[in-house]
Amino acid sequence: MCFRPSGGRLRLERIAMGPMVIGMDIGGTFIKAALVNRRGHILARLKRPTEASLGRIQIIDHIFSTVRSLETNPLSRGRVSAVGIGVAGIIDFRQGVVSVSPNFPGWKNFPIQKMLSQRIGPPIFIENDANAAALGEKWMGAAKDAQDFCFITLGTGVGGGLVLGGEIWHGADGMAGEVGHMTIDPNGPRCGCGNRGCLEVYASANALQRMVLEARAAGRTSRFFRNLKPSEINGESIHRAAQKGDQISREVIARVGSA
Ligand SMILES: [Zn+2]
Numbered sequence: 001m002c003f004r005p006s007g008g009r010l011r012l013e014r015i016a017m018g019p020m021v022i023g024m025d026i027g028g029t030f031i032k033a034a035l036v037n038r039r040g041h042i043l044a045r046l047k048r049p050t051e052a053s054l055g056r057i058q059i060i061d062h063i064f065s066t067v068r069s070l071e072t073n074p075l076s077r078g079r080v081s082a083v084g085i086g087v088a089g090i091i092d093f094r095q096g097v098v099s100v101s102p103n104f105p106g107w108k109n110f111p112i113q114k115m116l117s118q119r120i121g122p123p124i125f126i127e128n129d130a131n132a133a134a135l136g137e138k139w140m141g142a143a144k145d146a147q148d149f150c151f152i153t154l155g156t157g158v159g160g161g162l163v164l165g166g167e168i169w170h171g172a173d174g175m176a177g178e179v180g181h182m183t184i185d186p187n188g189p190r191c192g193c194g195n196r197g198c199l200e201v202y203a204s205a206n207a208l209q210r211m212v213l214e215a216r217a218a219g220r221t222s223r224f225f226r227n228l229k230p231s232e233i234n235g236e237s238i239h240r241a242a243q244k245g246d247q248i249s250r251e252v253i254a255r256v257g258s259a
Pocket of ligand 1: 182
């Protein structure tokens with residue numbers, strides 16, 4: 001665990017005043033959490049492996065012990081007023097239920113808020129991770145002065161959050177801002193969500209890899225990828241190849257950009 005900032009004790013005392021919250025991201029690989037004061041200063045961070053394969057009871061234990069560590073941090077002194085948790089997938093934020101999560105196949109209609117409330121004192125809020133990140137940008141980041149904006153995360157997939165009138169627009173099922181699953185081509189490749197041709201299958205790290213593998217399967221050779229395992233063909237290696245003039249890499253990056 002690290003404490004930030006590392007200034008003098010007096011400064012720490014001052015920024016640690018008032019109520020605090022814990023923000024947490026439950027990823028497929030890591031649980032990342034932070035103790036944050038009302039001004040948005042991060043006072044402490046914690047990161048631990050999720051160990052997603054262990055099953056949901058063990059992950060609930062991990063979440064609980066992470067919250068506990070931050071609650072008992074000398075800077076928080078029991079003043080944590082709420083815990084906000086972001087999870088990828090379809091989240092029923094009103095009920096605090098994970099309907100479906102790509103990172104946790106066993107979490108269908110999982111009442112995570114209720115399970116955690118039995119062990120954690122402060123109120124708990126569950127939100128789609130990209131929606132939570134959009135709210136973060138609204139509070140302290142690039143969208144501070146905007147009332148209406150769209151937030152997009154580009155990574156393994158494409159996440160999105162839509163903020164209208166300063167608040168997350170959830171839509172009927174909490175997924176109104178999921179721009180990654182807008183249809184770009186109804187006849188396109190199958191997406192993880194079950195539909196075809198979503199933005200995510202054209203404009204993500206997975207998309208880059210798939211398009212290079214397709215080119216290789218179609219007999220197009222490139223000295224950059226000839227001897228690589230599929231797992232070694234990723235955003236980084238494709239970017240490097242493109243910089244060295246590889247035609248396939250340049251084409252797939254252009255397709256991502258145009259999508
Ligand atoms: Zn999709």
